[in-house]
Amino acid sequence: MRPQIILADDHLMVAEGLGRLIGDVADLIAQVTDGRQLVDAVRRLQPDIVVSDITMPVLSGLDAMRELKAAGSRSRFIFLTVHTEPQVAAEALRAGASGYLLKAAAGEELFEAIRAVMAGRVYLTPHVTKDVLRAISQPEGKEASHLTQRQREVLQLIAQGKRMKAIAAELHISIRTVEDHKSQLLHTLDANSTADLIKLALKLGLVSE
Incomplete structure (x- = not known):
């Protein structure tokens, strides 16, 4: 059974491209453009996975995830972002993200992340793994x-x-x-x-x- 996914990204052209990619391996049940819409859509539709940017209007993707998890949501989050800073990735994983990858590497890597997350694993892009693991091992700033x-x-x-x-x-x-x-x-x-x-x-x- 194909996973149900909500996509959250405020850049229309990027979202359209990602939507086509996701459609090859999953059912895209909604697309939203800000963090508050994301919270509402996840509560209403209860997807298996959320693929979200971090920086979005109204509410960041990270804060949207925090709010949903605090309310008991079981949807798993994969962050697809331009942020290469290990501190941002470390914060996302600490807060409960199941995946973190870069937009520059989207494509086959996104498919890998979706498969890993559906199998109950955490996916971290190899592009930042070493620095992120080091950041996670340090006390939160x-x-x-x-x-x-x-x-x-x-x-x-x-x-x-x-x-x-x-x-x-x-x-x-x-x-x-x-x-x-x-x-x-x-x-x-x-x-x-x-x-x-x-x-x-x-x-x-x-x-x-």
Whole structure:
């Protein structure tokens, strides 16, 4: 029986190509373009596998997975991303991802990942395996821990260059609350400026360069 898969990627041309690839080995039951749509689709359709980018609008793929797993979802996540940083891959695996590979190597490697994950194994692209295993063996960095879901959302929107008013409107909270979250982020992450927060958001895979 072919696995049922949801694809999450906000780049239309990339998603179309990936959709055709996935269709050769699995049933593509939905495609979404942001993290919040992904959470809703997984809850509704309960796929076997989610193939997702990490950096997406509204909610990152990584945070969408965290939210779903916290709610008891059994869907397995394969992250297909441009992020080669071992810290990002290590964080994804720590959070419960079943696969991690690079868009540059998509194709036959994606088929391998799907087969491995359906067999109950974890698939990690050979392109970053050594560095990722080293990163996993080290203590999780302070910047990747102790952030609430809301703080991560605010950090992602700050790194996207959005102003306090726009962030407040998008998250349906007050400007004062956004400012409070930003102050907490600066303190928690030992950051001195918005530029420092953007650098950390890049490192966490919340935005891409």
